[in-house]
Amino acid sequence: MSALLLAACGSPSAPERDEGYDVAEQNYRELHHALLVIDSHLDTPANLSNPDFDVLADNPSKLGRVQVDLPKMERGGLDGGFWVIYTPQGPLNVTSYEAAKLAALKRSDEILQLIEMHPNEFELATTADDAERIAASGKKIVYKSIENSYPLGTDLGMIEEFYNRGVRLIGPVHFMDNQFADSATDLSASDLGGLTPLGEELIREANRLGMMIDASHAADSALEAIMEVSSTPVVLSHTGVSSLYDHPRNISDDLLRKVAADGGVIQINALGAYIEDLEPPAERVEAMEALSEEFNGISPFDLSSNERERYLARRQEINETYPMPLSSFEVFMDQMLHALAIVGPDHVGMGADWDGGGGVAGMEDVSDLPKVTERLLEEGYSKEDLEKIWGGNLLRIMRQAEAAKQN
């Protein structure tokens, strides 16, 4: 079925035929590379301040290190995506807000510097129409997004500041409850009722500016509140389904149906510990316990910013020395196929959490993305379905956000 379908799509230039030419393989790769392929959550900006990282080079691709650079994007047919300004959660006070704001602005500037340094390879995108245009020009698409709105403090005027710097997707919360929302993974007793009043204002202000809302990391109650308040559909930029693996980062089939009924999209993540029960190696458990003791069991949330940085650097070290065991490509695909079975190809996409913990055995970095296309074709999904899954759905919501913009 897929061979027929692919023959119908046509291809601009027939590849050299050589020994072992595999028609099906050649065709799914051609189709994949012809599609507009966007990932909704690239943590790659975290690498930009690393002097060893060269975005134009094929950096060592050991899982957990560099998963996105230009050669890998070319091989994997990844046209670009949402490049994340991520801020770890810190204490809710004026001094910490200020430090977080400066760090987020710096990260935003680093994304712009990437584009300024490589203007023939990357371009900042700020509208849905930009994606096609930039991809057609042979450059990679750089949308900006915010993961964790903590650095806004209580000054919602900062949303417009970030909008003016190109941010088009904003997520209120990360691992811990904050001034805006309940987090999916904050198991402390506090319950903010989903969104705080300030969180509701954040959603309205993002709507007013024409920015999309990202409810990944939000607690179920916060996701429901976001859908209630937002005038445009919600994006789950890197999330999984809990009916296959019950983790607080994932959502139930019922809630997923609500997201779809609201016009929203789930972008499936590929972070092993969120998609199956993976036992960490004993050395890792020991090292993590030693780290906790070293910091007297204090949560990083309650550490001073210097100490928190030291803690996070040590944790990164442990991650690299004793990595979590890997999940597999099939477990990732099960997540995607389940979401597709529940809500259909208009409401599913991909946000693998590249350079942020994502990646599975068999799909270690973005060079392996054509495998997803191959697998979806095998399952009977059409070229039109693939166009939606790889970016069309996300851009549809972006157009809705643009249309809802008020001056």
Ligand SMILES: [Zn+2]
């Ligand atoms: Zn995340």
